[in-house]
């Protein structure tokens with residue numbers, strides 16, 4: 366049932382291509398004097414989708430980041446933005462609760478314990494319906510809707526029920542857990558059914574797609590082959606509208622074919638290199654090093670302050686290196702950007718306390734009047750400053766315990782047009798599938814992490830350059846434009862790459878009108 370918030374926009378505003386994500390790329394802020402300002406929303410989803418949307422003539426549906434904000438649709442940077450209102454209760458139950466205290470820890474291998482509350486689930490259903498209604502109201506006939514991420518997993522099914530004419534894609538930016546973990550979720554079947562409303566479901570890693578497909582088999586018993594899932598067709602409208610994806614399988618059953626496959630996300634690599642080549646940004650990088658007292662080695666960590674990012678493990682390794690004297694505070698400084706995130710969720714508040722206590726202890730124990738061991742920054746910085754930090758850093762530390770992709774790792778590589786710098790990269794971040802010449806680490810193994818940090822600090826220039834060149838090639842070739850075009854190509858040309866079951870091979874596409882007649886007889 367359509368929800369009352371944000372009633373459908375005028376039908377004249379119909380977009381052939383619509384992206385739906387929890388967050389819009391910017392928070393629109395109205396100041397007391399009536400002036401407006403825009404602040405970039407946190408996180409890699411926005412970093413990745415912004416360039417895609419600037420190229421596409423579509424609309425982006427999402428939340429502005431403030432409770433009870435009833436902002437009308439507006440244009441920003443050439444992108445048409447359509448806000449969805451979240452009340453203070455929605456923020457607490459749907460966003461902070463079910464999305465970030467149930468799904469987030471569950472999907473990140475229960476690093477923190479997920480909480481299961483029925484009222485959070487109810488709010489998740491209500492808010493997903495609101496996003497689906499909004500998309501249904503603004504998308505042109507036979508248009509394409511691309512739904513993003515774990516906050517909106519019910520939207521594909523809800524949207525298909527209202528608008529079977531649409532082509533629907535879904536991309537999951539975070540890991541999809543193994544069935545042994547996923548099966549904890551009291552609403553595990555509803556979520557899988559929600560996702561199967563899409564025609565193509567994208568994941569960061571092949572392992573995530575495999576975990577999802579296994580969950581589909583275990584919970585629903587649907588047939589799967591390779592990346593293709595056969596979903597039995599129930600509604601007549603579905604058959605009539607989605608001809609190209611309907612096929613007949615054994616026993617004359619009609620199925621929709623859904624593709625579940627890895628499409629590793631990336632960044633606008635050329636844009637990062639362009640920024641890194643700017644003289645003012647290079648000057649800023651020099652200033653940063655000077656401000657730190659020109660240490661021999663600058664190490665850098667950049668993360669949302671999130672327990673998945675392994676910031677504590679990184680600090681432990683660095684603290685032990687200082688304690689055992691292998692690293693001298695006069696020579697090596699760690700800059701840790703920990704940008705504020707989900708600050709009302711208890712697990713995030715506890716994490717902040719822990720991290721800040723550890724930083725304080727390490728600085729107190731090892732700092733000198735002229736050198737601080739860790740420069741800790743609890744801020745969110747604009748992209749230009751991020752690039753200056755990347756240029757200033759000899760060693761980049763990405764030690765996530767679990768991470769969908771980690772765009773910071775790719776941004777570091779894209780910015781280092783000088784082919785210098787060493788990336789220490791957790792094997793539990795999606796980026797590690799591609800950046801094979803990084804120093805790959807298991808962040809739980811503190812001894813191994815310490816050894817890798819020492820190896821990075823002492824690495825000869827020729828080896829740094831060889832490793833960085835290989836990673837740069839990969840990031841330049843597989844940039845965000847390639848990510849979106851390969852996803853959208855799979856979405857809009859469904860026969861591409863489909864490993865159809867044997868019974869379908871002779872006639873993968875059927876005459877659906879005739880099939881309906883037959884079914885009616």
Ligand SMILES: O=P(O)(O)OC[C@H]1O[C@H](O[C@H]2O[C@H](CO)[C@@H](O)[C@H](O)[C@H]2O)[C@H](O)[C@@H](O)[C@@H]1O
Nearest residue numbers: 388407408409410514538630768769770771772
């Ligand atoms: O919107 P927030 O709750 O403030 O969180 C920010 C975003 O965090 C997550 O980002 C993920 O997407 C990145 C791009 O694909 C990926 O590199 C990273 O590994 C993920 O953690 C989240 O998935 C987004 O929905 C949030 O907007």
Ligand SMILES: O=c1ccn([C@@H]2O[C@H](COP(=O)(O)OP(=O)(O)O)[C@@H](O)[C@H]2O)c(=O)[nH]1
Nearest residue numbers: 408409410412669704744745746771772773
């Ligand atoms: O102060 C900051 C910290 C981070 N970021 C950006 O936030 C994104 C983080 O994405 P990532 O995939 O690494 O992790 P997520 O936060 O999405 O889990 C990257 O584009 C960073 O450059 C930023 O612009 N300013």
